[in-house]
Structure formats: C-alpha cells, structure tokens
Amino acid sequence: MATSIRLPDDLDARLERLSSKTGRTKSFYIREAIEEHIGDLEDFYLAERRMRAYDARRSAPGPRGPGRPSQGRLSMKTDP
Numbered sequence: 001m002a003t004s005i006r007l008p009d010d011l012d013a014r015l016e017r018l019s020s021k022t023g024r025t026k027s028f029y030i031r032e033a034i035e036e037h038i039g040d041l042e043d044f045y046l047a048e049r050r051m052r053a054y055d056a057r058r059s060a061p062g063p064r065g066p067g068r069p070s071q072g073r074l075s076m077k078t079d080p
C-alpha cells in the first residue's frame with residue numbers, strides 16, 4: 001500500500017543523505033523508523049486510554065467516588 005507523507009525540508013535532506021550514503025531507498029528508512037516505533041506508540045496510547053478510564057471511574061459518584069475511602073483504606077476521622 002502506498003502512503004504519502006510530507007517531511008520538513010531538513011528531515012528530508014537528512015533522509016536523502018542517509019539514502020545516498022548507504023544505497024538504500026528513503027522508503028526503506030521510513031518503513032524502518034515506523035516499524036521500530038509503532039509498538040511504543042501503541043503502548044503509550046493504550047496506557048493513556050486506560051488511565052483516562054481509570055480516572056473517570058475514580059471521580060464518578062458512588063461507593064468509591066470523591067470523599068469516600070477506597071476498599072482497604074481506613075478513615076482517620078473521629079466523632080467529636
């Protein structure tokens with residue numbers, strides 16, 4: 001599948017130099033960079049999505065909402 005991207009001039013120049021020095025295509029290096037980093041990006045966004053869901057559950061009213069102790073946590077409040 002063909003994909004088109006726009007690169008800043010300085011990055012394109014670096015990619016062109018690397019390609020010329022090594023005899024590999026610019027597409028090769030673009031593909032290598034994506035393959036190298038896509039797993040990290042997937043992990044990051046999955047973790048971010050899970051954290052937002054966790055925060056939303058934690059701030060929702062209910063038995064573990066704001067101002068209520070979570071399970072296993074003791075309250076230090078005493079009656080006057």
